[in-house]
Amino acid sequence: MVGLKDVAALAGVSTATVSRVINATSPVNVETRDVVEKAIRDLNYRPNRAAQMLKMQTSQTIGVVVNRFDSPYFGAILEGVDQALRGVGFKTIAEASNETEKGQIDALASLSARQCESFVVHADAVQEDKLVELLQHYPTAVVVNREVPGYETRCVKLDNIRAGEKAAEHLLQMGHTDIATVTGPLHLNEIRDRHTGFTSTLEKHGHALNPDLIYRGNLSPSGGYSAVNELLDANTSATAVFFHNDMMAAGGMQACYERGVHVPQDLSFIGFDDLDFAQFMNPPLTTVRQPMREIGAAAGQLAHALLGPDFDASATLRPFKADVIERASVLNKTIKN
Amino acid sequence: MVGLKDVAALAGVSTATVSRVINATSPVNVETRDVVEKAIRDLNYRPNRAAQMLKMQTSQTIGVVVNRFDSPYFGAILEGVDQALRGVGFKTIAEASNETEKGQIDALASLSARQCESFVVHADAVQEDKLVELLQHYPTAVVVNREVPGYETRCVKLDNIRAGEKAAEHLLQMGHTDIATVTGPLHLNEIRDRHTGFTSTLEKHGHALNPDLIYRGNLSPSGGYSAVNELLDANTSATAVFFHNDMMAAGGMQACYERGVHVPQDLSFIGFDDLDFAQFMNPPLTTVRQPMREIGAAAGQLAHALLGPDFDASATLRPFKADVIERASVLNKTIKN
DNA sequence: AACCTCTATGTAAACGTTTACTTGCCCGAT
DNA sequence: ATCGGGCAAGTAAACGTTTACATAGAGGTT
Numbered sequence: 001m002v003g004l005k006d007v008a009a010l011a012g013v014s015t016a017t018v019s020r021v022i023n024a025t026s027p028v029n030v031e032t033r034d035v036v037e038k039a040i041r042d043l044n045y046r047p048n049r050a051a052q053m054l055k056m057q058t059s060q061t062i063g064v065v066v067n068r069f070d071s072p073y074f075g076a077i078l079e080g081v082d083q084a085l086r087g088v089g090f091k092t093i094a095e096a097s098n099e100t101e102k103g104q105i106d107a108l109a110s111l112s113a114r115q116c117e118s119f120v121v122h123a124d125a126v127q128e129d130k131l132v133e134l135l136q137h138y139p140t141a142v143v144v145n146r147e148v149p150g151y152e153t154r155c156v157k158l159d160n161i162r163a164g165e166k167a168a169e170h171l172l173q174m175g176h177t178d179i180a181t182v183t184g185p186l187h188l189n190e191i192r193d194r195h196t197g198f199t200s201t202l203e204k205h206g207h208a209l210n211p212d213l214i215y216r217g218n219l220s221p222s223g224g225y226s227a228v229n230e231l232l233d234a235n236t237s238a239t240a241v242f243f244h245n246d247m248m249a250a251g252g253m254q255a256c257y258e259r260g261v262h263v264p265q266d267l268s269f270i271g272f273d274d275l276d277f278a279q280f281m282n283p284p285l286t287t288v289r290q291p292m293r294e295i296g297a298a299a300g301q302l303a304h305a306l307l308g309p310d311f312d313a314s315a316t317l318r319p320f321k322a323d324v325i326e327r328a329s330v331l332n333k334t335i336k337n
Numbered sequence: 338m339v340g341l342k343d344v345a346a347l348a349g350v351s352t353a354t355v356s357r358v359i360n361a362t363s364p365v366n367v368e369t370r371d372v373v374e375k376a377i378r379d380l381n382y383r384p385n386r387a388a389q390m391l392k393m394q395t396s397q398t399i400g401v402v403v404n405r406f407d408s409p410y411f412g413a414i415l416e417g418v419d420q421a422l423r424g425v426g427f428k429t430i431a432e433a434s435n436e437t438e439k440g441q442i443d444a445l446a447s448l449s450a451r452q453c454e455s456f457v458v459h460a461d462a463v464q465e466d467k468l469v470e471l472l473q474h475y476p477t478a479v480v481v482n483r484e485v486p487g488y489e490t491r492c493v494k495l496d497n498i499r500a501g502e503k504a505a506e507h508l509l510q511m512g513h514t515d516i517a518t519v520t521g522p523l524h525l526n527e528i529r530d531r532h533t534g535f536t537s538t539l540e541k542h543g544h545a546l547n548p549d550l551i552y553r554g555n556l557s558p559s560g561g562y563s564a565v566n567e568l569l570d571a572n573t574s575a576t577a578v579f580f581h582n583d584m585m586a587a588g589g590m591q592a593c594y595e596r597g598v599h600v601p602q603d604l605s606f607i608g609f610d611d612l613d614f615a616q617f618m619n620p621p622l623t624t625v626r627q628p629m630r631e632i633g634a635a636a637g638q639l640a641h642a643l644l645g646p647d648f649d650a651s652a653t654l655r656p657f658k659a660d661v662i663e664r665a666s667v668l669n670k671t672i673k674n
Numbered sequence: 675a676a677c678c679t680c681t682a683t684g685t686a687a688a689c690g691t692t693t694a695c696t697t698g699c700c701c702g703a704t
Numbered sequence: 705a706t707c708g709g710g711c712a713a714g715t716a717a718a719c720g721t722t723t724a725c726a727t728a729g730a731g732g733t734t
Contacts, residue, residue, distance in 0.1 A: 050390035051690035069415035075407035250617035280587035282619025388720035
């Protein structure tokens, strides 16, 4: 490895001088500068970041832990974080966690060891008490899409309750009263929140959800597929179903397609997330949009702000809100023809 | 920051001993070990990776440069690399390049400065001569989805020519002879390759592509959308169209949907990539599958192998091959009813 | 009792930077 | 001539590890 020393030797100056021309940290004679710069080029010298970090005690890097890389959800978050940080000269580095509690904790530790100064963590698999402990250990970490009691100012998330309400409101508005839902794993609190928002507004309007019409999905297409098949087999009177994500809605749509039931004429669909493909489904999927990119960006900014000693905890950002994107998968029953 | 020194002080031993218990690098008395371990826990000590890297001159890390994070394409590649490397104890770190030549070169430099020992680079925007230079500068870098003359053993990619041929063959097999295509930017050699594969086999079978039916797309839905509208406006006799990616096919499908032309009855679609959503389109999209995850994994393995002094260049992996995934978007004209 | 061997531990140098401090020099003011 | 002030460059310490080498006991063998 070619180091400062080699450059210095070749240029006939001291390492201090080389460092100075590199970092423009104090004036250096223009001739010497040229000589040094040539030496740098000739040797293809690159500063050793490890040494810099060690000396400067700073890395200008924030670490992101995601469940996996090949997911539109995490991709958007990562992109958001990266964009927010690029502006302030920080680097983003990401690590995948395998979706397990251990994986998420380890990933955080690994990023920390890599001298990340701050973190944004998706920690859906860690127990709450453990998570609190983590937040204490890593005082600059921010949690994404989850709310930790006592640490609200370090969480950036969607208002999932409100989002669930909106889904219900939309269905109600369109004249549906006989409604089914396919949820996700109930240990995820985003799912629980959406579900309570959904059921409570249905109740409030006097159309309480029939417990038989609650299907537990797995957040992937297969879950939606089998749920819809069950629903159809049960021969219920349901006219609409709320899927807790678009993937399951897609699976459900496929089940309908295979059985010849038409969406939305026979059954209405509303999804969640608004993934890229939602607009390209046939019919285009009405869904509750979750601004993941923005959430990522906000998390990135927060993580960065946490670094400043002057951080104002009262500048806490309100939870993000979801919006229903109306497309063509829910039938408007109020205009009977 | 709590360091080895603090632990040593608290435990009443030397830093060397602490290092030894951490790394189990030589036997240490069980009592001392316990004391040290307690000290480590009490202080919540974590080794400083920057210092370790500096001293050990190794990072066990490979860097990946992608165009962006929020793309199914790069997500899959990243996931593949990560999985391949996880097995051999390496970490993956990724950086986004903004899709520009400068961005890609800078990202590589940045990863290199971070002491990555090896790299997998998606460098679609850099000029070939510049890329050759890069490959010389970074002797452990591997290029993904591009072939650099003279450096074939360090490129892992799809056989795009063959993939284009397969698309054509499939259409031909299904009885289509009047065919259109919407390509991507022709400066990308993957696009060029697919195109030449496609056109040449059409020619070979005596159904040379009508130049008027070649549309230049932008690889995103809008490109497919407008291309299909043009095609439909031109009132041609084309019965099938080959899209250079699924995104454009989705856009095209939407155009058809709006204009009431039925896929595949009125117009057949074949896409490229096999993104997740292809199977959920309506009709499900027939497409040429590109095994991106596998490509990523292979690239990761290669990048790792390059590190060994015993690397055998003859163990070069053949280009990956694409397969057409038959679904329902191309009409079989050979069974006339 | 002198010697050797083994094991457990300590000492200190090194990794590649940055930077406070020092040095040397030139030039203008006295 | 001498001094002082600036500027350019050099010296060396420090960052937190790892590790080759040195040291010190504890037994064992003669």
